[in-house]
Amino acid sequence: MTLSKSERTGLIASVLFHTVVLLLLLCMGFVIPFPPPQEEGFLVDFGNSPTGLGIEEPSAASAAEAAAARKVVPKPITIPQNTPKVEDKADEDLLTQEYEKTVAIAARTKKKLADEKKAQLDKEKRVKDAEALEKERAEGEERRIAEDKAKKIGAINSRAKNAFGGGKTDNGSQSAGQGNTYGSGNQGSPDGTPGANQYGLGGGAGKGISFSLSGRNARSLPKPTFPGNEAGIVVVEVTVDKFGKVTKALPGIKGSNTIDTDLLEAARKAAMAASFNTDNNAPAFQKGTITYHFILQ
Numbered sequence: 001m002t003l004s005k006s007e008r009t010g011l012i013a014s015v016l017f018h019t020v021v022l023l024l025l026l027c028m029g030f031v032i033p034f035p036p037p038q039e040e041g042f043l044v045d046f047g048n049s050p051t052g053l054g055i056e057e058p059s060a061a062s063a064a065e066a067a068a069a070r071k072v073v074p075k076p077i078t079i080p081q082n083t084p085k086v087e088d089k090a091d092e093d094l095l096t097q098e099y100e101k102t103v104a105i106a107a108r109t110k111k112k113l114a115d116e117k118k119a120q121l122d123k124e125k126r127v128k129d130a131e132a133l134e135k136e137r138a139e140g141e142e143r144r145i146a147e148d149k150a151k152k153i154g155a156i157n158s159r160a161k162n163a164f165g166g167g168k169t170d171n172g173s174q175s176a177g178q179g180n181t182y183g184s185g186n187q188g189s190p191d192g193t194p195g196a197n198q199y200g201l202g203g204g205a206g207k208g209i210s211f212s213l214s215g216r217n218a219r220s221l222p223k224p225t226f227p228g229n230e231a232g233i234v235v236v237e238v239t240v241d242k243f244g245k246v247t248k249a250l251p252g253i254k255g256s257n258t259i260d261t262d263l264l265e266a267a268r269k270a271a272m273a274a275s276f277n278t279d280n281n282a283p284a285f286q287k288g289t290i291t292y293h294f295i296l297q
Helices: 005-027 060-069 089-096 099-163 261-272
Strands: 209-212 218-220 232-241 246-251 285-294
Touching: 232 261, 246 261, 261 285
Parallel strands: none
Antiparallel strands: 209 285, 232 246, 232 285
16 A cells, blocks of 8 residues: 555654653653651550540549549349240231231132033033934935835825826825915826826926026937936036037936936936037036936836
């Protein structure tokens, strides 16, 4: 680093100034004399007592008498006897009482008992709720079994009655009518199916098969293969593309009254084989339903 002339001059002047100051401090510093001077004080009159009165020193005889008169006779020292200490009852109670601790323990015990009681009540409530739910489920299962049994009995009676010339809609019951309106008679259509439980106008091709697909017409609704001696209604949710092809079928949705696996599978296969008209204005995938009525023959 290169210094200018003025910087070099300032640096030299600063060094010289501090050197001079250091030399002055060394020369004018404090010097301790050796040996050090003795400490100075003041003289005190000779006497035999820290107190006195007067300006003349008394004689030796009078001083002795005065000292004898001022001699202090020590008091006898009495050693206290060891007597049994009588403890103050109030102090004992004050030192040994634990009211606050007792109250705290009682409060904790009370809270613990309350928590245990609450836990027991909650447990009993859960057990009761589980029992009630299980009872309700069992009753529902019993009702379902009874309804299925009644349907099977009704179907058997209907087939037996038809074998002896019974009417198409005669199911062997003593009821004066059937339907969901009013009046006597059997509500429905002459081209309907016994036991279909649908009394209004059909939305599809009839003959036990109906469909619901907004704005579309059915080109083909194949009949499902009847798998056995079970009867029931299976509603299948179908997904149809613009070209009318069924791309997905989900049987057993709301509206079905059976959970028989054979009926569900037969309805699914029939729904996958169904087809509808082509509609370029329809959504890419449109959802609808196809309902199959399986009736004992």
